Amino acid sequence: MNIIITITVTALVVLYAGLFKAKKALLTITLIGLLTALAFVVTSWNTSQTYYGMMQMDNFALAFSGITILGTLFIFLLTQNYFAADSENTAEYFTLILFALAGIIIMLSYQNMSMLFIGVEIMSVSLYILAGIRKSNFASNEASLKYFLMGAFSTGFLLFGITLIYGATGSFDLTVINQYLVSNYKTISPMFYPGVILLIIGLSFKIGAAPFHFWVPDVYEGSPTLITTFMSTIVKTAGFAAFIRLFADAFAPLHDFWLPPLLVIVCLTLFIGNVTALFQKNFKRMLAYSSISHAGYLLFSLVALTSSSSNNALVYAAAYTFASIIAFAVLILVKQKTGNDHFDSFNGLAKRNPLTALVLTVAMLSLAGIPLTAGFIGKYLMFLNVMNEYQTYLVAFAILNALVGFYYYFKVIVAMYFKEGAELQLETPIQYKVVLVLSLAITLFLGVYPAVILNLI
Template sequence: MNSLIVISILAIVVLYLGLFKVKSGLMPVSVLGLLLALGFSVAEWDSGASPIFSGMMLFDNFAVAFSSLCIVVTVLIFLLSKGYFERISEHLAEYYTIILFALAGCVMMVSYNNLSMLFVGLEIMSVSLYILAGIRKKDFASNEASLKYFLMGAFSTGFLLFGIALIYGASGTFDLQEIAQYVNNPENIIEPIFYVGLVLMIVGLVFKVGAAPFHFWTPDVYEGAPTLITTFMSTVVKIAGFAAFLRIFQTSFANLSAFWIPTLTTITILTLFVGNLTALYQNHFKRLLAYSSISHAGYMLFAIVSLGSASENAIFIYALAYSLASVTAFGILILVKAKTGSDAIDSFNGLSKTNPFLALALTVAMLSFAGIPATAGFIGKFYMFSTALSQAHIWLVAIAVVNAIIAMYYYFKVIIAMYFKDANSANNIKVPALYQIVLGLSLVLTILVGVYPSCLTKLF
């Protein structure tokens, strides 16, 4: 709970720093404040937390782990922001403040114990992202991204809210434990509107995590939004969305799995094929990562389709691996695009010859995305597949393996461009110190988790 308070106060402090024109202090204050919030969050580990605010919030180990991951990834994104926002706008404080408010919404989404708090957290996050996607007011692509995200987001929120209303109408409560009691009580006859509400909630949540067939906003919004905002959306927002998804299904709907598993299994398969097959045809790196994020949403849905005691750990490890690779990929994209003026895959030609460090970092990120052994991405996929196999979803794993093979083509396309094509003179990139720190840290953690996963496999 203290971490949420710190983040909320920090956002207001940063806004006042902008009011008094203290531009040089925005990034350091934001990072230090988030590190303080991270300390408060970690301190609540194994605290035996009970629901607070009349049972509406619960900061248990699940909430601590996922909120800490969201904070750490946001810190990495802020470290990459040095000089980036200055090139876009003179009003820097707004960027940091709105991102911090979005992060506060994400923390609420991973720690809710009441459906009304899920909605509040989701809306705080979503409204912040509508603004961030279109924050480059003179950029047509950014305006288009914001409008598409707003229209589709409002549409999906209507589904989610109507679903929550129907679940309340059937069970008489918003509380997750009381909904679980309603579902698990053998004397209760579950109302048909409860099932309708459950389906509508699936639609709303699937949209937020960017899974097919509700993925149409993802490529255009990711491409049109500023790259650092895209990084935040593809990592922190996705982590919070899946944590919220897993929390309610594990707590309240586990006994109705026979009803919703076929639906989610269909969505999972569709998401894998749509993401991977469409990514094959992309020639621009940012759009490739957008479709890649759709396919990774499909892999993360495994933890919910195969709901069990290992789901929390599996989704946490996968989210960590995916976030590290995404921060690395988008960070390098910022440097390459700033130098070449393009995000085409050809812009990476010969990068290994002009900047071996960037090429190495991006290679490890691509290998992690692809799930190659000795990377965190391999461990993430291994635990996802193990979770599915434990629930006898053998054919689903087989489909996922086929998709992993398809994905290798477009990930290795980037690696081939860096190592086997003639160097682009524009790729002689000077890497700022903060970028070296973030990329180096992500590189080390990706390999460390891939080689020694035992440090994370028994968190829950």
Template sequence: MTTLIIIAVLPIVLLYLGLFKANKLLLPVTIIGLLAALGTAIMKWNSYDAPIYHDMMLFDNFSVAFSGITIVSTLLILMLSKGYFEKISHNVAEYFAIILFSLAGIIVMVSYYNLTMLFVGLEIMSVSLYILAGINKKDFASNEASLKYFLMGAFSTGFLLFGIALIYGATHSFNLAAIRDWVTAHPRNMDPLFHTGVVLIIIGLCFKVGAAPFHFWTPDVYEGSPTLITAFMSTVVKTAGFAAFLRLFSVSFISIADFWMPTLMVITVITLFVGNLTALYQHSFKRMLAFSSISHAGYLLFAIVALSAASGNAVFIYATAYSIASIIAFAVLLLVQQQLGSDSFESFNGLGRRNPFLALVLTIAMLSLAGIPLTAGFMGKFFMFYGALSRFQVWLVILAVVNAIISIFYYFRVIIAMYFRSSEQTALEVPGYYQFVLGFSALATLVIGIYPAIVTNLPNLI
């Protein structure tokens, strides 16, 4: 709970700093605050506390692990923000504050034990993101992204809230354990309202994580939003969405898996093919990453389709690998956009000669996203596929492997452009804080890929 309190109070402190024009202190105070929140979260590891506040919240190892990865990802993204928001507006404190308010909602999402808290956390996060998507008020694309995200987000929230209401109507409780007990006590002749509620919750959550066929807002919103905000949405927000998805289904709905699993299987297959096939035809690196994020949502759904005691660890490993690789990709994209004014694949031509360091870290990120061995992304896919095989879903793994092969083509387009195509563009400058974030993320990607025991030896998170 201390972690949530720190993250909720920190943006208020930043707003006061902005009020007194202490903009130079915003980033250092944010970093210190997030490190303190991370430290308090880690201290809760293996504490196995019972649900608190009338069983509304549960800060167990699951919560600690996903709080940790979301805080670290937010920290890395904000370290790239030096001078970024100043180009948009003089009111920089508000931008930091809104991001941290969104993170507070995310902490609630990964720690809830009651459906009302899931809804509250989701809305705190979503309302903040609607603002962040349109934060560049002078950019028409940013305004369009904000409007689309708001309309689609409100639409999906309606599905989710209606589903929660139907679940309550059938079980007379919002508590996850009480819902589980009700399902166990009524194995047959279950209220039709309950099944309808489960389907509506699946639809609402699939909207939030960008799974097909509920993905149509994702490419336009990701492309139109400021790049730094897109990085936040595609990593931190997606991780939180799947953590919330997994907690609900692993605690409350696992005993009726035969009902909802076929539906999620179909959604998983559609998501994989839509994300990968559409990414093949993109000419914009940023839009390619947007469709790529859809395909990764498909891989993450494996852990829920093949629900088991190891699903929490599989999602954690995959989300960690995906987040750090995506942060590298968006950081390099940000530098290319700022210095060359374009996000097309041609902008990366000759990057291997113009800046070998940038080309190297981006190559590591692309290899990880493609799932090439000796990278964290390979370990993430391995655990997802292993979980599905253990549940005898061989055909699903075969389709996923086919999609992984397809993804190699568009990820390697960037590598080919960097090393095998020439360009007369000037060399790119890399600030020191970019070097730290890129170097740390690339090193983490390789270390997890080469020494996976660092993360695989964790106790089961669910």
């Protein structure tokens, strides 16, 4: 609870600092608040606490909270030179991201499904505004409208599913629901089954899994790049953690029922995400379709429920989060200099800025799943998790899709090292260097020593 209170108070302080024109203090206040919240994560480790049966701050919630808070801290560091000198929305940007993070922490630690709904809504409402915060930008307005309409639509599925589960069990509590399934395995209410399907649909919308992914490319492309970074990494990680807490915990006794529709979603997500990314000429849009494909890999943790499912998802989420932050950070720098985010903008980047090109190369290799990177370990654990329980056809299908991914990830590497570009000097601000170097260190360290976080949960 201290984590949520800290983040919320920080958001309010930042908002009031903006009112009093203390623009230079906004980032400092925010970083102090996030570091304090991160300290609470560390000091709360192995001390599972339940708050009035509504939230449970256990090691699962703390581990994912640590990743989301650290990722958000890195994203805030990317705000250096991001806003115009006369921008009046900086405090609002910071405050809304912090409120979204507070909703995310609720999503990670809910014990009662009503808190899941509250967390999703706090996060979503903040993101609707953030997506369209550039009021004079048509693409930003379009992204906000699409995100709002699709988000409201998916929330309807989620809420209806929760209602049916409550009607069948008489409770919103995950433990009570699990006990109901165990003790009434042969006499489960007919309302329960459509409730589970509706929850799968609602959560699949939130994480951008196919065939409920159609909002992702346009929203990611139209939103400000900083907000796209947050949605693609922190928000997606939170959605998966909420998915895992509900299905791997409360709904585990019905695994045989919800596995077939989940397998369909996994296969569609991998195929559509990877194949569509092949044809993209826009780096930002390619990353959007890439995030869809990674949603499929993350769902592997639910295909076979084992004692290591949560840990495997944590490793993959960490690998994906920090590699994607690198990619978007470099994209922000390139777009500020060239004015567009096509692959051609990266031509000759290795000559202009060798460090940035090297870090982006490692990030692309990690997202592709090349050995000695965190992305390889994440994919390996996901595939191993499925092979222990199921036939290898699913793993073979996923590996073929991963091979497709090599092509579009290597497009940007080829552009940086083997194509001639304009002689533009790409300057890397100090805060960007900090984010790039730390993210690179995490990506390589987890690729070599994954055991550091592999057994956390």
